[in-house]
Amino acid sequence: MSGDxxxxxxxxxxxxWVVRIEEAGPGVRRLILRAAGLFPYRPGQxxxxxxxxxxxxxxxxxxxxxxxxxxxxxxxxxxxxVISAALLDSAVAGDVLRISGPYGGMGWCDAGGAVxxxxxxxxxxxxxxxxxxAIAEGSxxxxxxxxxVRTREQLYLFDELDQWHTRYPGFRFVPVLSAPGAGWxxxxxxxxxxxxxxxxxxIFARAYAxxxxxxxxxxxRLFAAHGLAGSAFQADAFEPATGAADPGDAAAAVxxxxxxxxxxxxxxxxxxxxxxxxxxxVLSVCGGRQSCGTCLVHLHPDAGVPPPSVTERNLLACLPGxxxxxxxACQIHLSPGLDGLHLRLxxxxxxxxxxxxxxxxxxxxxxx
Amino acid sequence: MNAILDRTDLEKVGAAFTTERMLAVRxxxxxxxxxxxxxxxxxxxxEDAVEMARxxxxxRKMLRGWHDVYVRFGSNTIxxxxxxxxxxxVLGENDIFLIDIGPVFEQWEGDGGDTFVVGQAPQYTRxxxxxxxxxxxxxxxxxxxxxxxxxxxxxxxxxxxxLGWALNMDLSGHRISDFPHAAVYDxxxxxxGFCPSPLLWVLEIHIRHxxxxxxxxxxxxxxxxxxFV
Numbered sequence: 001m002s003g004d005x006x007x008x009x010x011x012x013x014x015x016x017w018v019v020r021i022e023e024a025g026p027g028v029r030r031l032i033l034r035a036a037g038l039f040p041y042r043p044g045q046x047x048x049x050x051x052x053x054x055x056x057x058x059x060x061x062x063x064x065x066x067x068x069x070x071x072x073x074x075x076x077x078x079x080x081x082v083i084s085a086a087l088l089d090s091a092v093a094g095d096v097l098r099i100s101g102p103y104g105g106m107g108w109c110d111a112g113g114a115v116x117x118x119x120x121x122x123x124x125x126x127x128x129x130x131x132x133x134a135i136a137e138g139s140x141x142x143x144x145x146x147x148x149v150r151t152r153e154q155l156y157l158f159d160e161l162d163q164w165h166t167r168y169p170g171f172r173f174v175p176v177l178s179a180p181g182a183g184w185x186x187x188x189x190x191x192x193x194x195x196x197x198x199x200x201x202x203i204f205a206r207a208y209a210x211x212x213x214x215x216x217x218x219x220x221r222l223f224a225a226h227g228l229a230g231s232a233f234q235a236d237a238f239e240p241a242t243g244a245a246d247p248g249d250a251a252a253a254v255x256x257x258x259x260x261x262x263x264x265x266x267x268x269x270x271x272x273x274x275x276x277x278x279x280x281x282v283l284s285v286c287g288g289r290q291s292c293g294t295c296l297v298h299l300h301p302d303a304g305v306p307p308p309s310v311t312e313r314n315l316l317a318c319l320p321g322x323x324x325x326x327x328x329a330c331q332i333h334l335s336p337g338l339d340g341l342h343l344r345l346x347x348x349x350x351x352x353x354x355x356x357x358x359x360x361x362x363x364x365x366x367x368x
Numbered sequence: 369m370n371a372i373l374d375r376t377d378l379e380k381v382g383a384a385f386t387t388e389r390m391l392a393v394r395x396x397x398x399x400x401x402x403x404x405x406x407x408x409x410x411x412x413x414x415e416d417a418v419e420m421a422r423x424x425x426x427x428r429k430m431l432r433g434w435h436d437v438y439v440r441f442g443s444n445t446i447x448x449x450x451x452x453x454x455x456x457x458v459l460g461e462n463d464i465f466l467i468d469i470g471p472v473f474e475q476w477e478g479d480g481g482d483t484f485v486v487g488q489a490p491q492y493t494r495x496x497x498x499x500x501x502x503x504x505x506x507x508x509x510x511x512x513x514x515x516x517x518x519x520x521x522x523x524x525x526x527x528x529x530x531l532g533w534a535l536n537m538d539l540s541g542h543r544i545s546d547f548p549h550a551a552v553y554d555x556x557x558x559x560x561g562f563c564p565s566p567l568l569w570v571l572e573i574h575i576r577h578x579x580x581x582x583x584x585x586x587x588x589x590x591x592x593x594x595x596f597v
Binding site: 017034036069094096283285286287289291292293294311314315318319348 | 422426429431432433434435436437448450451452455470472547548550551554
């Protein structure tokens, strides 16, 4: 994906709760999350979502940052997609997920001239967020949005986007169906083909493409052929069920070594979930809420892990067995930059290896 | 399920367990709850109250907790354990709030909760008082009938309904011990088919109005009457 000159927001990892899950359209659900803390992002960016101890997967935020702090994601069921299937089948309001981000360099830029936006499927989500920002900034750049799906029913935001010209006078919505049924009077084919046809008489100064990698690559070639390259073309291509291929991708492999044992983890996981997934003895009494300190680990001084939050720092200050580079494993979000991380488990986890502590009590006083 | 939840296994304690220390931390926990409650004032934002509570726990060397610190205002009092509060709720002049803390002092766990009312709000006052009433009703049932954990919460559901409240069974009692009890048993007391021993379990009562968005919580150790003077 192409970047721009906007300052990056440092990614962070935190819990998020499912506020609600809504049917958006055939096979698509709208997932509304509330992060456990601040989660700033720019429209057009994406996050990594982790459900349980499984791998993370990337989803774009579908709105500009909302005043109520809620995060909206659009999920489409992918065959074999572990994350989306788990979320679509079993997640309910109140479930705790792990999110990290924001990632991605795509962002709205009104540098004059007309803008083309191309999306397939749920690739509409980040473009919708960009359009909200364009409206908020009072942009006047003409925008044509080409949204390609197979059937009319899959245009799950049709009613909304069909009215956006009332919010953004320069906005034009071009839905494109590749398998239209009877009665469809709109564009037919693939959205990059329809855009190419219109480029016979329309000049675009910038373009955004999100969704199916084949579409994104086709759009990239199309706009390059029309002299639109570099930062004027921005794209996010999400491979179904595998996540983006960006170096910051949540699905990237990370090797960590715990007490001399090497294990494979995925970016997007917490260090705690990676250790647990490997079957190593680690306690997490409070469930990753930086309250109990049982997942204490000792890192190598050069680990390069982002510094602890105030809450974590305060807890570390009152835990037994803390060393100068000790951290809570629940608060460390694995990223490709932490590949090769070495650590030792803290004293309480280590004690689990040989725990014979518990016995039946001899209670004083009367019994019930 | 009860056949596999053997009392001998589920009531084990660690090497640091002593009756005196467990009771001492119980007292510290209850004192801290009331200290926090006294400092909560109308106009406060819930998140600020939580941070204030953390500070008070830290001052008592009890910042470490086996669960998070909860101070919930108004409509957030119906939130179940672990659920995030709606952010930015401000305590009104006539309002209700609950506190739920699970501090660890040195090697011993505390756990307690209570509900408080500010201003004049009879419906909230009744709710808070009924949570305490139910706690003791259930506790007396335990004392008198040597009731199992499962039966205790069946009783609690019925008694709550008689008073016009819905009981939240997500909060249905659990073990407490020298830290961490979760290494022995981290399930609900409502799942155990034997009569829980004193000092080893906490009884939780979380009720809510059947339609309106408020509730109350009371939690303390399962102990005999002499500990509730």
